[in-house]
Amino acid sequence: MRSLLGTALIVAAALVAVHGQRAQFDLVIRGGRVVDGTGNPSFDADLGIRDGRIVVLGRATGSASRTIDATGLAVAPGFIDIHNHSDTTLLDDPDGQSMLRQGVTSMILGEGGSAAPSRRWPRFTAYFDELRRRGLSANIGSYVGSSQVWTQVHGPRAGPPDGTELEAMRRLVGEAMTDGALGLASSLSGPPGVWIDTDTLVALAEVAGQHGGRYSTHMRTEGTGVFKSVEEAVEIGRRGHLPVDIIHLKIAERTMWGQMPDLVALIAAARARGQAVEANVYPYRAGQNDLASIVPPWAHEDGATALVARLKDPSLRPRLEGEILGKVPLGDWYNHYTATGGWDGMLLVTLTNPRYRQFAGKRMSEVITSIGRPPLDVLFELLIENGGSVPTVFFHHSEEDMRYALAQPFVSIGSDGSAVNADGTVGPAHPHPRFYGTFPRVLGRYVREARLLSLEEAVRKMTSANAAKVRQFDRGLLRPGLWADVTIFDPARVLDLATFEQPQQYATGIEYVIVNGTVVIDRGTHTHARPGQILQGPGRAIDVDASRQRPMGQR
Incomplete structure (x- = not known):
């Protein structure tokens, strides 16, 4: 046996000698200013990547299959969009152009209405398998939506669920969590979410919490009842025993503009009592809903x-x-x-x-x-x-209130947008500009121009802060051993170009985007690579097929 093994090793060595040794790195990013996602001061360093992961942060010596010269550029973890609506647009175009070109490497889906459970995808496993089959340029994770579960069991109607219905809803949430959902998300400002009472939400959130998930909520109202809505979100987290993330924190009522400090103080008080309550914002003073939202429930x-x-x-x-x-x-x-x-x-x-x-x-x-x-x-x-x-x-909230919320340390960044194409073949004809500009807007307008945030703090809000919310601890930072999701941008030039009048415009200054070690945006151009993975939640059943966790390859 030993002789056979020795012969095999000699043959292998000979083949390496003939065909050449593999480079030490698949990719080296050299000479950039590393903004590592922690919020700590940036520093000069190289980044060495091999087999989809970071292997060196410091001085990357040795051979590389490709080297990117990042002199004068910032090297950051890939941006994680904590609130994204690309559940179906990624099926139409897995390239996710408008998001990848912002520097986004991971999208978190599934607000009130999630892709599963539904008639098309009864389980998240089926939806995730469909995404894998098509391939993805970015990583994807999803919450299970409370409205989705409600409609599946109770239908599109008001009135509390009976005991049998509530147990069926709880079972669907449990199945979603074991299939890899990240937690429970609600959208309560309009039907069907507006019909879901607090006790039902607590019962559903409790199941998500038992599987290590989070409760993410578009609150019941962001208008005159916004303080009461924050209190309800805090109550659901407390009674359901799980962390809370308030979606796009805002005061969307003209008569109440200027009260954001008081609203922030309400959240800060819950945090001081030891409860895990956070929020996210998008950097615009307008949101998107539906004209039908004017019609009563x-x-x-x-x-x-x-x-x-x-x-x-x-x-x-x-x-x-x-x-x-x-x-x-x-x-x-x-x-x-x-x-x-x-x-x-x-x-x-x-x-x-x-x-x-x-x-x-x-x-x-x-x-x-x-x-x-x-x-x-x-x-x-x-x-x-x-x-x-x-x-x-x-156009329902103020710039000043948005800025105050954005500056809070417990508030991260999410787009509330979808991945679309500037040629109009995917997505709406005239979308909200956040579909194209959210992350570059923060870096260009609120870091470089307004100096509301430091570059390091802004990057933290886009990366590790969001990774921690959805328990993805192998992303969101630049550290050896973590997945190589990297965004390289020009701090002096990065800027959103999309406006409310002309939204179909890609941002500028995002030079390279790397997903799981593969270059997807190369000098501002999409390579059509599809290395994205499914981001599994903490409740995912332990008999996961390991093959499903490998990068999905390229096109």
């Missing part, structure tokens, strides 16, 4: 077809008008019309009916003038003729 029961039928019913018109215009208060419902302050604060994103596509990118006030009918007539017409849904940007 009761009109949405049983889905879009029922909504359209109600909008056509003249007997319901007085009630709808009173509630939409705020003449008749409707409990804790977050009324986007009153919060925004009028029709000029709404910009239409996508209209599916060809007769109305001319209005994409127009303010609702402009559309009302163009059609020449009373405002509510135009509102109802647009929703009826576009299947009950018109994605819309709402």
Whole structure:
């Protein structure tokens, strides 16, 4: 046996001599300024990468299959988008152009509505397998959405679940967690999330917490009831025994602008009591929802077809008008019309009916003038003729409040956007500019220009802070042994170019993006490589097929 082994080693050595030894590194990034993701001061160092992981941080001597000269550039961990909506757009285009070109190497999906459990993908394993089959340029992880679970069991209607339904919902959350979901996420400002009561959310969050997950929430209201909504989020985390992340912390109510310090103090008080409560923001003063969010929740029961039928019913018109215009208060419902302050604060994103596509990118006030009918007539017409849904940007919170939230140490960065293409073949015709510019905007406008954040702190908010939230401790930092997700950018030039008027523009200054050791953005150009992996949650069943954890390869 020993002689056979010795012969084999001699043959192997001979083959290496003939074909040449493998380089010590697959990739070396030389001469850059390393911003390592900790928030500590940056430093000059090389980065050596082999087999998808960082093996040297310091002086990388030895041969390399490729060397990138990063002189004058910042070398950071790949940005982790903690709040992303690319659940379906990545199926249309796995390149994820608008996100990769921002420096994003990982996207966290699944807000209130997640890809699974659904009719198409009853389990997350099926959804993840589909993503693997197509290949991905970035890493993907997902929460399980409370609205998804609610609709699967209870349907698109109000009213508390009975005991049997609640147990079925809890079972679905448990299955999702063992399939690799990162936690439970909710979107409570509109149907179906608005119908899910606090006790039900606690019961679902408790299951996610038992599997090591987090509760991520788009709160019930960001308007006049925003303080009460924060208290509810904190309560769900406390009673469910799991950490909380508040999605895009904001005060979206003109009459309350300037109260962000008080809202931050409410969160800080919970943290001082020992509770794990954090938040994220996007660096814009407008959000995106749907024109249908102006319509009160009761009109949405049983889905879009029922909504359209109600909008056509003249007997319901007085009630709808009173509630939409705020003449008749409707409990804790977050009324986007009153919060925004009028029709000029709404910009239409996508209209599916060809007769109305001319209005994409127009303010609702402009559309009302163009059609020449009373405002509510135009509102109802647009929703009826576009299947009950018109994605819309709402200008409802202030720049000053956003900046105050952004500066807080427990607040990280998330886009609330989707991966789309500038040629318009994937995604809406006129999206929110955050789809293209979130991370470069922070680096260009709030680090370099406004000096609101240091470069090191901004990078921490985009990397290790988000990695820790979803328990991905082998990413988010530049350290030997961790996966080589790396973004290389020019601190003097990085900037978002997308605007609300002209959003389909890629950012500038992102030079290289590396995912699991593979270059995906090369001198600003997408290579169409597909090395992305599925980011598994802490509750993933231990009998994971190890082969599924390998990089998915390239195209």
